[in-house]
Amino acid sequence: xxxxxxxxxxxxxxxxxxxxxxxxxxxxxxxxxxxxxxxxxxxxxxxxxxxxxxxxxxxxxxxxxxxxxxxxxxxxxxxxxxxxxxxxxxxxxxxxxxxxxxxxxxxxxxxxxxxxxxxxxxxxxxxxxxxxxxxxxxxxxxxxxxxxxxxxxxxxxxxxxxxxxxxxxxxxxxxx
Amino acid sequence: xxxxxxxxxxxxxxxxxxxxxxxxxxxxxxxxxxxxxxxxxxxxxxxxxxxxxxxxxxxxxxxxxxxxxxxxxxxxxxxxxxxxxxxxxxxxxxxxxxxxxxxxxxxxxxxxxxxxxxxxxxxxxxxxxxxxxxxxxxxxxxxxxxxxxxxxxxxxxxxxxxxxxxxxxxxxxxxxx
Numbered sequence: 001x002x003x004x005x006x007x008x009x010x011x012x013x014x015x016x017x018x019x020x021x022x023x024x025x026x027x028x029x030x031x032x033x034x035x036x037x038x039x040x041x042x043x044x045x046x047x048x049x050x051x052x053x054x055x056x057x058x059x060x061x062x063x064x065x066x067x068x069x070x071x072x073x074x075x076x077x078x079x080x081x082x083x084x085x086x087x088x089x090x091x092x093x094x095x096x097x098x099x100x101x102x103x104x105x106x107x108x109x110x111x112x113x114x115x116x117x118x119x120x121x122x123x124x125x126x127x128x129x130x131x132x133x134x135x136x137x138x139x140x141x142x143x144x145x146x147x148x149x150x151x152x153x154x155x156x157x158x159x160x161x162x163x164x165x166x167x168x169x170x171x172x173x174x175x176x
Numbered sequence: 177x178x179x180x181x182x183x184x185x186x187x188x189x190x191x192x193x194x195x196x197x198x199x200x201x202x203x204x205x206x207x208x209x210x211x212x213x214x215x216x217x218x219x220x221x222x223x224x225x226x227x228x229x230x231x232x233x234x235x236x237x238x239x240x241x242x243x244x245x246x247x248x249x250x251x252x253x254x255x256x257x258x259x260x261x262x263x264x265x266x267x268x269x270x271x272x273x274x275x276x277x278x279x280x281x282x283x284x285x286x287x288x289x290x291x292x293x294x295x296x297x298x299x300x301x302x303x304x305x306x307x308x309x310x311x312x313x314x315x316x317x318x319x320x321x322x323x324x325x326x327x328x329x330x331x332x333x334x335x336x337x338x339x340x341x342x343x344x345x346x347x348x349x350x351x352x353x
Contacts, residue, residue: 010205013220016198020220021227023190028232031179032242034187036272040296048297060307061300071184076275078188083276085189086196096283098204098268109283116284119267120274120291121298123260127271128299129306130256131246134270139221141246142339143228145321145331148248152257157218159261164210167266 009091024143031071033144035136037127039076041065046073061128104168192276201277203268203284210265215350219343226339233332245318252311 011019027034041061046068049056056062066072087094097112105111127133130152132141138156141149192201198220199205208214235241264270269277269288277285299306321331 010199010216011194011197013198013216014223016194017220017223017227019194020191020198020224021231023187023194024224024228025231025235027187028228028241028243029235030183031187033244034191036270036275037292037296039275040271040292041300044293044296044300059300059303061303069181071179071181074181074184075188075191076272078185078190079192079195079272079275080188080279081185082189082192082194083196083201083279084192084281086193086276087280090196094281095204098202098207098284100204100207112284113287116267116269116288117291117294119263119269120288121295122263122266122291123269123271124292124295125299126256126260126263126295128296128303129310130253130260133260133272134221134264135272137246139225139228142225142335143232144243144245145229145328145335146245146248147316147319147321148246148253150321151248152253152260155254155257156261156264159258160265161210161212161261163262163265164207168207168211 024139028143033136033140034075035072035132035140036076036079037124037133037136038065038072040124041128042068042070042073043076100168188275191272192279195273195276196280201273201280201282201285203277203282206264206268206273209350210268212350215346218350219346222339222343222346226336226343229332229335229339233328236328245320247318248316249311250314250316252307252314255310 024034042065045056045062045065048062049067096109097107101112101115123133127136130137131148132138132152134156138149138153142153143149195201198217200217200220205214205217209217232241232243236243267284267288269285271292274285274288274292278289321335322328325331325334
């Protein structure tokens with residue numbers, strides 16, 4: 001019990017990687033390659049179809065994607081539930097603004113939420129262009145030895161690292 | 177595929193739980209990974225892929241599992257990788273982690289999720305223009321390492337070696353764990 005207060009609450013990366021790989025292999029066995037950016041399409045397809053069914057029918061990207069009620073929709077919904085359960089049983093407080101962001105840009109919620117919105121916009125636009133995201137293309141693709149996943153993986157890590165340096169500058173290091 | 181919906185839900189709950197517990201849904205930890213301050217998250221990701229590749233090899237050898245190779249388009253996959261990296265570095269969320277982080281109750285993740293819907297909607301609108309323009313001309317098809325190294329086994333050995341070397345490299349180059 002005493003150890004709980006001394007050790008960091010986050011899981012170690014090695015056992016966590018074994019757990020995640022177990023889930024990924026389970027998904028390959030029961031469904032196929034796991035994906036999460038397709039979940040955005042599934043939700044949107046369902047939402048738009050209720051107000052403009054003709055538009056959804058006319059657009060290739062919605063026609064070729066699964067709608068709500070399918071596996072991908074259930075998977076992303078499950079991810080939100082999993083995150084909720086994990087956070088409710090976790091000692092660290094949930095923050096609306098990351099510490100490192102606050103050190104660099106202050107505690108303005110508007111600024112952080114605008115950046116998060118812009119980031120979310122770009123990563124999903126890019127994922128749909130590539131045909132997958134960190135999970136659906138890099139992790140799923142590399143697991144299947146796909147060159148597309150490895151090529152995408154190298155680029156996303158390199159450009160995320162360059163961007164983080166640009167965004168946080170020296171403040172990232174000083175904020176430790 | 178008509179895989180039961182509850183399997184997707186259960187898989188998603190387990191996935192969301194694990195990525196929260198390792199800290200991948202925390203944009204502070206993600207930024208520190210990108211700044212080469214903390215190596216745990218990238219090593220977690222690479223080790224998960226390495227182990228999954230071995231697991232999938234076993235799965236395919238036993239005749240189960242379904243694969244789907246996304247085609248490699250030099251321009252489309254490349255441009256998308258650059259854009260994705262910029263967005264990831266800016267907000268610290270991936271499409272998958274936004275769901276789990278929004279479930280955690282992080283308000284910035286909710287805005288990343290909303291931005292994601294807007295980005296998806298825009299892409300769906302311009303799909304008919306961008307795919308023939310950026311994707312089709314440099315599409316090399318569904319190529320895999322197995323095409324280059326002769327067999328799934330040989331290619332998996334190469335992948336495991338490269339990923340293991342990367343994990344060790346991050347352990348040495350990132351400042352602290």
